Amino acid sequence: MKIFKYGSDILRRKAEKTAWSEDIRKLIADMFRTMREARGVGLAAPQIGKSERVIVIDIGEGGVALVNPEIMKKSGKETCPEGCLSFPGIEFEIERAAEVEVRGLNDEGKEVQIAACGLFARALQHEIDHINGVLIVDRTSFLSRKLASSKLKRLKKESKKNEMLS
Secondary structure: OOOOOOOOHHHHOOOEOOOOOHHHHHHHHHHHHHHHHOOOOEEEHHHHOOOEOEEEEOOOOOOEEEEEEEEEEEEOOEEEEEOOOOOOOOOEEEEEOOEEEEEEEOOOOOEEEEEEEHHHHHHHHHHHHHHOOOOHHHOOOHHHHHHOHHHHHHHHHHHHHHHHHO
16 A cells, blocks of 8 residues: 655545444554555554544554544653654654553454553554644654755655646
8 A cells, every 4th residue: 555645635634533344454454564564663544545543553562453542641751753654764853752541442343441651652642643634743843844844845745746646
């Protein structure tokens, strides 16, 4: 599946609440495959052109899929470099909560609650941002955006060109 890059309109839309179905199970499998092929640790459905509230994450400890995830609790803060499959070759320093509790439906359609810290907490927050139309460029400093402006302009231009060809 194609990963939509910065500049694609779908990345800015808040995804619709998603009803559990067998189609969602297939979407999750496709998302895991796409994420792993791209060597990412997380992927949200809008990144593959689907306006669904579905995310997948695998930080090397087994994959986790969540449908309609919500952050219930945040604590602490940490700032780390963060990349994104929709921003190839670009990283930003992003401040996020150090620990989160997230609720959603798992890949079987059952409600789960997950407590996470470290990279897992960061990935959850990053992918939940995606389903809310929020991107890493929105969470970084003006100076960081300015330093990356030529790369961002190029990505945006390529995205618009690819959308016109599709």
